[in-house]
Amino acid sequence: MNYFTGTDEYVLSQELKDNVNVAIALGRPLLVKGEPGTGKTLLAHSIARGLGKRLLVWNIKSTTKAQEGLYVYDTVQRLNDARFGGKDVSNIKQYIKLGKLGESFASEEQVVLLIDEIDKADIEFPNDLLHELDIMNFYIPETGETIAAQHRPIVIITSNSEKELPDPFLRRCVFHYIAFPDEELMERIVRVHFPDIEKKLLRECLKKFYWIRQFDMLRKKPSTSELVDWIQALKIGGVSIKKIEDEIPFIGTLLKKKEDIDVVANSGKTHYAYNSSIRTRDVY
């Protein structure tokens, strides 16, 4: 029985840990959603390391088709060989390349399969995979072969919710929403990256970081990875704690748009600055 207990370099909440184990026990894909930079992709890496299994990553792009995950039939190569090469082209097998999903089925041992950013693909993409994920096999008409999973892979799917996913697909998943870490959890996360960071510096950075995040008008809120970059910059720059209290050095590492920097700059320096945003319609 696989039981995931977490790894040292990835900090996660108890609920997420439990949900990972629920998904493994039920043999269903785990769908992970959350703000960018909350460590969705790293979760799969951590699971693979924690369970000592091989990780296969299938990165989804806007043009990715479900078929590519199963196998690709390289017709161009075959045409080319037929025309120019002295090769025997009657054996179609050599032109069939298994995709990531196919590879995870064909693998000798159980693997962890990460389907990254599934929402980038076309709306029909998840539906096209339903059948294969359910019965864990598929048929290659070109060769008359059936590829069946020897061990059900542990499937982790991440989504940035750029698109809604179809209901039949969602029904088959276990779903976890990674909420943005609170200060306590964030402190632990930062400590993983900077084990010897000064307590006072860390506190001050987090205070500023969460203060910036509470602006509703920001076009892009800074996330965990930006915080880590920022602290890295502060350490290299050797900025004193006093200076961080007074201003925000290297603000460019946290905010990537000029408008956002203006919003923060114009808000005054205190933590109780008036937050001039239209948030709910109750305001009207």
Next chain:
Amino acid sequence: MFINFFFNLKAQGVPVSIHEWMALHEALVLNLNDVSLTKFYYMARAILVKNEVLYDRYDIAFLDTFKDVETTDELLEQILEGLKKVKELHLTEEEKRQVEKLNLDEVLRNFEEQLRQGHYKNHVGGNKAIGTGGRSTQGAWGYNPAGIRIGQGVSRHKSAVQIAEKREFKNYSNQIILDTRQMRVALSHLRSLLPIGPEEHLDVEQTVDATSKNAGELELIWKKKEKKAAKLILLMDAGGSMTPYARLVERLFSAASSQISKLKYFYFHNCIYQDLWKDIERSESISTVDFLKNTDKDYKLIIVGDAEMAPSELTWANGAIDYWYHNDIPGIVWLQRLRETFKYSLWLNPIPQRSWDYIQTTRMIKNIFPMFELTLEGLDEAIKHLISGKVLQKAV
């Protein structure tokens, strides 16, 4: 009854299917929640709810179903409360010897019995029941070396009902206008696969045909790759009454310009006449007639405005609000022409829907264009309308 949970979820509008309900039972059979209600709360949520927007409704349904369920977590909390109220107990050496005679198994059995009988409530002193400052084997700040300590550590985890009561995900509920990211997400639904860009995709059938015709000499035929794209026209009201909503419209615009590759946008003042303005200051314009003639009809049209004006501005020739501006054709005719030209069109209104019926011009415009509220939920519905041509029934 447990099945009530299912119906409570349904009643709250959480779309739970039998499929998922069965999966939950499967998980319960495997005891994946470790007999804890708190773990059950998270596990059931992971299996039954597939969108964080619905977490708040899940919390409500959970509260409805399980609010009277007492768990040991809660008992601990209560015992802890009671214990805080008493002073420490001082015993003589003789009494200490007496209590030391008890053995641990006996104590445990006694403890469970007490719990069952409900003797734990704020019991102070005494020799038998759980309580504080007494010599019984249960309780804290008392004296008994074989006793069970309850509630002296701080409980790290809140009980499930308390978590549900907090309703942390209230803000994720979809009626609140959120940041541009969410608007971008809504708008990105508009994109569908269109053949654009360079020709880089091999057309196998055409290639085989061409190669055959070419007597077997390889002839590769490429076709345009399909890419996500959308065509959208945004017409925005820049009138005075729109000023309170300027930031909101600006956000919509910035979201649209980042998401839509083929975006056209124009401004108007209160109502649309023979000119469309290219900038918010209305210094440069194009003719509406030319615009209607020269624009592809498969563009989707979104008009953003409060639809609130004097009826004359809408129905009279020369009714425009600006004294220097003359229009031979009333605004309502222009609106109808727009509606007839673009198959997929709608109106987004920042004013809350409940007040639409009290404004005469809003009622009139609503008859021409399907009208949606400029909130996240309204935008979502509007986009669905544009994609499918159907208006989805709004859940009230």
